[in-house]
Amino acid sequence: MNFRHQELVVTTALLLVLLLLPHHAARAEEPAANLVLVTLDGVRWQEVFGGIDLDLIEDERYANSPAFLKENYWREQRNERRQLLFPFLWSVVASQGVLIGDREQESFIDVSNSWWFSYPGYNEILTGSADPAIDSNARNWNRNVTFLEILNGIKEFKNHVLAFGSWDVFPYIINSQRSGVPVNSGFTIASPVNTAKSLWLNEISADAPMLWRSVRLDLITNGYAMDALENRHPRVIYIAYGETDDFAHDGSYDRYIDAAHRTDLMLSKLWNWLQADPFYRDCTTLMISTDHGRGNTPDVWTRHASAAGAVKLGIADAPDGVPGSDQIWFAAIGPHIKAQGILRGHWKQSQIAATALASLQLDPTRLMPQADRAMDELLH
Numbered sequence: 001m002n003f004r005h006q007e008l009v010v011t012t013a014l015l016l017v018l019l020l021l022p023h024h025a026a027r028a029e030e031p032a033a034n035l036v037l038v039t040l041d042g043v044r045w046q047e048v049f050g051g052i053d054l055d056l057i058e059d060e061r062y063a064n065s066p067a068f069l070k071e072n073y074w075r076e077q078r079n080e081r082r083q084l085l086f087p088f089l090w091s092v093v094a095s096q097g098v099l100i101g102d103r104e105q106e107s108f109i110d111v112s113n114s115w116w117f118s119y120p121g122y123n124e125i126l127t128g129s130a131d132p133a134i135d136s137n138a139r140n141w142n143r144n145v146t147f148l149e150i151l152n153g154i155k156e157f158k159n160h161v162l163a164f165g166s167w168d169v170f171p172y173i174i175n176s177q178r179s180g181v182p183v184n185s186g187f188t189i190a191s192p193v194n195t196a197k198s199l200w201l202n203e204i205s206a207d208a209p210m211l212w213r214s215v216r217l218d219l220i221t222n223g224y225a226m227d228a229l230e231n232r233h234p235r236v237i238y239i240a241y242g243e244t245d246d247f248a249h250d251g252s253y254d255r256y257i258d259a260a261h262r263t264d265l266m267l268s269k270l271w272n273w274l275q276a277d278p279f280y281r282d283c284t285t286l287m288i289s290t291d292h293g294r295g296n297t298p299d300v301w302t303r304h305a306s307a308a309g310a311v312k313l314g315i316a317d318a319p320d321g322v323p324g325s326d327q328i329w330f331a332a333i334g335p336h337i338k339a340q341g342i343l344r345g346h347w348k349q350s351q352i353a354a355t356a357l358a359s360l361q362l363d364p365t366r367l368m369p370q371a372d373r374a375m376d377e378l379l380h
């Protein structure tokens with residue numbers, strides 16, 4: 001081998017190493033896992049798995065445009081109905097992820113708190129256990145620690161955990177004072193304002209109709225959350241939509257259905273955006289659930305509370321509570337979630353926190369020893 005030959009061999013070898021190195025580096029280390037947790041306030045499993053309810057379409061107490069609802073959402077087949085109402089859940093999540101809560105398919109998930117309304121439910125989702133002392137929706141700073149707060153205390157997640165909610169009680173539930181997790185919710189405006197989109201959202205927040213005193217429109221919550229994803233790239237984001245519950249309390253089945261459908265479209269756009277973004281693509285889990293169910297008959301579908309909860313909330317005409325409002329649902333999709341569609345079995349709302357930590361490849365029994373166990377059956 002002469003000198004030139006040697007040089008050629010060395011150069012070729014170097015080139016090969018350079019060509020192979022990045023691939024090896026990429027394969028050796030998995031990208032950091034991220035999480036998007038979403039809740040739709042008070043959406044019934046009956047609509048998620050069965051689509052629109054014919055009894056409610058035909059009940060003139062609740063439906064303003066029965067013809068419109070029937071044409072757009074009603075089909076004889078249960079599978080077709082739910083696909084029309086929640087196209088993202090039933091095309092993407094059902095084929096690439098899991099859904100829990102179809103009681104007609106032996107799939108059950110229930111709240112374990114004894115109240116069956118919002119603050120107790122969100123506390124259970126985020127802390128992994130029910131606290132009997134949380135017995136109202138009042139703006140009380142939560143004494144319990146959420147998994148968001150725990151993550152914000154870990155170096156890799158510090159200042160990369162954000163929360164957005166339509167209901168103005170979320171800063172208290174997440175205890176933003178103590179946890180340091182920024183919570184943008186209710187009628188507060190974005191802080192700090194640093195993008196054209198958040199400036200515009202601040203403006204429309206002030207201009208938009210105030211349908212309820214403590215819940216803003218979900219499109220505003222969604223806008224702030226998407227802006228944060230695009231510009232701040234949080235590792236963990238919690239987005240809490242709220243319209244569905246309030247339209248249901250208002251007794252408007254049209255608007256409840258419309259809000260549920262629009263939220264599904266937001267989730268579709270969110271998932272497609274995550275899969276197009278190099279930071280989130282293929283390493284982000286999306287989990288979707290609800291804080292409570294609702295009544296399971298036309299007379300009580302607008303409401304939700306246990307017997308004890310009805311006393312606490314002062315619902316005088318439901319002394320025995322609202323049966324069925326402890327029944328919830330859960331859906332997930334992501335790199336560590338099995339692609340099995342509807343899973344049979346029994347689970348609890350209190351298992352969501354540990355499942356969220358496990359999806360981030362963390363050990364929930366070490367980080368949250370007091371929380372209920374993760375839903376290992378849907379993880380891999």
Ligand SMILES: [Zn+2]
Pocket residue numbers: 042118245246249304
């Ligand atoms: Zn409610």
